[in-house]
């Protein structure tokens with residue numbers, strides 16, 4: 089068989105074996121010329137590769153080759169220039185095929201490594217940079233430029249919803265844009281484990297290893313997931329080392345620093361620390377406001393009719409400090425509500441549509457804090473606030489404090505009563521009712537309470 093004949097056979101092989109199999113296993117083979125009589129040599133990139141092709145596609149290859157050159161009876165797989173590293177009699181010497189073998193052979197090898205999809209919205213252009221994330225952003229940018237690998241791995245960590253996944257996807261998009269040939273694989277540590285277990289179950293560990301070792305950039309999200317999962321850790325470690333040895337870029341994310349991940353093997357921990365470890369700090373007010381403004385502008389570009397009162401974004405940035413995901417969700421909900429009811433976004437709409445989010449993100453205020461603040465405000469001693477005296481000077485501030493406890497904490501009436509010198513829950517109920525009435529009637533009390541509430545929530 090000549091080189092030209094091998095070239096001419098490619099289309100048929102692609103059709104016979106399917107595009108996936110063809111691209112993964114056949115296209116990388118190089119024609120190596122005839123060996124001795126009846127034997128043709130094909131060069132495979134690695135020994136494993138040759139063995140795999142020989143075992144899984146040897147018979148088909150031989151059958152196709154013999155349609156154009158009937159003298160060929162055997163294919164010999166060499167590893168590039170190392171001769172006879174792998175040789176095969178292909179179909180001739182193959183062990184009888186079992187049903188499982190057949191099913192496995194029919195599955196495209198790339199089944200074990202479908203990339204997790206990348207979110208189109210997660211790019212550098214949509215990532216808002218502020219003090220808390222500027223270092224992580226700069227490191228991600230650097231890696232996304234491609235070129236020589238400077239830090240390996242890049243380890244990004246931070247609390248929930250602070251933008252780790254966003255940055256990883258942004259790197260993947262940018263790298264693929266700069267070099268579409270690059271094999272960039274992004275997946276979560278959970279998916280890595282799942283594929284590993286699948287490969288074990290289907291006896292396709294060689295596929296698994298080969299596929300993971302053939303990527304150019306590997307990104308594993310939420311790596312803390314593999315802690316305590318011994319075999320997955322082991323496999324991850326080997327994959328990691330193989331890629332680092334080949335100078336391939338690895339990017340890892342986790343919800344905490346490597347040395348804080350419990351049940352992680354020490355050798356993995358130290359490997360993870362060997363590159364650049366950067367963290368995404370909790371957001372600050374400016375970053376939250378920047379994110380809200382950017383997202384609102386993007387929304388306004390699609391919906392020019394959007395009306396929003398001044399101060400709404402500032403209020404949200406101030407009140408929702410948990411994480412960016414919650415912040416984004418709140419904004420999306422506001423947009424949806426406003427378009428459903430056909431009203432502009434103002435503070436009333438904020439309170440109506442986001443009551444639960446605002447409640448959940450409320451700072452936890454303690455009964456004691458309330459008692460202290462109210463006592464201070466009315467210039468009485470804490471012991472008098474809690475004690476048995478019923479004179480108006482103490483009783484009114486006590487009722488106000490009870491009212492604020494009901495309003496600002498999740499404590500039950502009996503619990504509040506207990507904390508006010510062991511009073512009964514009906515006393516608390518009465519106090520709350522009285523202050524609710526007074527707020528309607530007495531603007532001084534109403535102002536006082538509003539001021540106290542703000543001071544406590546600040």
Ligand SMILES: Nc1ncnc2c1ncn2[C@@H]1O[C@H](COP(=O)(O)OP(=O)(O)OP(=O)(O)O)[C@@H](O)[C@H]1O
Pocket residue numbers: 210214215216217221246247248249250251252253254255310343379412413416
């Ligand atoms: N700096 C930022 N600029 C714009 N959007 C951001 C920023 N940080 C986070 N986000 C958005 O917040 C949401 C949550 O971010 P992401 O999924 O990247 O968080 P994560 O750190 O991976 O969280 P988890 O630990 O839950 O996986 C995403 O929609 C993301 O686009």
